[in-house]
Amino acid sequence: MRAPLLLYLGSGAEALPLVAAVAWRRFHGARLWIAAWSAVLVACDLLQLWLGSRGVHNLWVNYIATAAGALVLWALAYWQTRDTVRLTLRVAVVPFLAALAVLTLLLEDTSRFSRAADPMANLICLAAAAYTLLARSLGSTARLLRQDWFWISAGLALYFGIWSAMGPLASLLVGPSPGLLLIAYEVAMALNIVAFLAIARGVTCPAAT
Numbered sequence: 001m002r003a004p005l006l007l008y009l010g011s012g013a014e015a016l017p018l019v020a021a022v023a024w025r026r027f028h029g030a031r032l033w034i035a036a037w038s039a040v041l042v043a044c045d046l047l048q049l050w051l052g053s054r055g056v057h058n059l060w061v062n063y064i065a066t067a068a069g070a071l072v073l074w075a076l077a078y079w080q081t082r083d084t085v086r087l088t089l090r091v092a093v094v095p096f097l098a099a100l101a102v103l104t105l106l107l108e109d110t111s112r113f114s115r116a117a118d119p120m121a122n123l124i125c126l127a128a129a130a131y132t133l134l135a136r137s138l139g140s141t142a143r144l145l146r147q148d149w150f151w152i153s154a155g156l157a158l159y160f161g162i163w164s165a166m167g168p169l170a171s172l173l174v175g176p177s178p179g180l181l182l183i184a185y186e187v188a189m190a191l192n193i194v195a196f197l198a199i200a201r202g203v204t205c206p207a208a209t
Contacts, residue, residue: 006186006189007186010189011189013197014038014192015042017038018038021038021203022035024203026207028207029078030076030149030152032075033075034071034075034199035203037069037071037075040071044068048061048062059112059113060111062113063108063117066117067097067100069096072129072156073090073124077089079153085131085135100121103120104117114171118163122163123164125156126160130157132149132153133150133157136153137150146206147205148202148203148205151202152202154198155195155197156195158198159195162188162192169181
């Protein structure tokens, strides 16, 4: 059926940066952390699939995937041209994880879609990716389409933009409109594929000198 196939393809696309890193041997700098993030997402997808196939509650696995956003912040720090911004992103990892833990413990029901923790984490990563893309693009004199940071930060901005919206939307639609929720997930997964194709393209770019 069309919907399940697209959902599987969208989830499978999350392995593309890791595959690209292995195939092109790009395990250094920011690409190492992006590959690690991709590996965590793939592991979470497989765990959810395994739990779901046995009828076991699996929404809590999303919180692990969300926490992996810390790896993205660390990766983006490598591409900052200003030392203060680079340090800010690296220091932000600790409060990022702390805030995620507090929101999850105090406000969330892990048997349901996240209303606070996931959107907060996704918005932070979206802001970091969008800032990196804009700041580096404005200061770059090289061809953007040959830069790893351009493809990866653009793909990350798209990815986190998608899931910043999908968490609250899923919470609203899961009960009253499951049909609309499925359509929303189809659209999100189609965009997810585009996002990870861009990230994987960035991983294969020649290393900057």
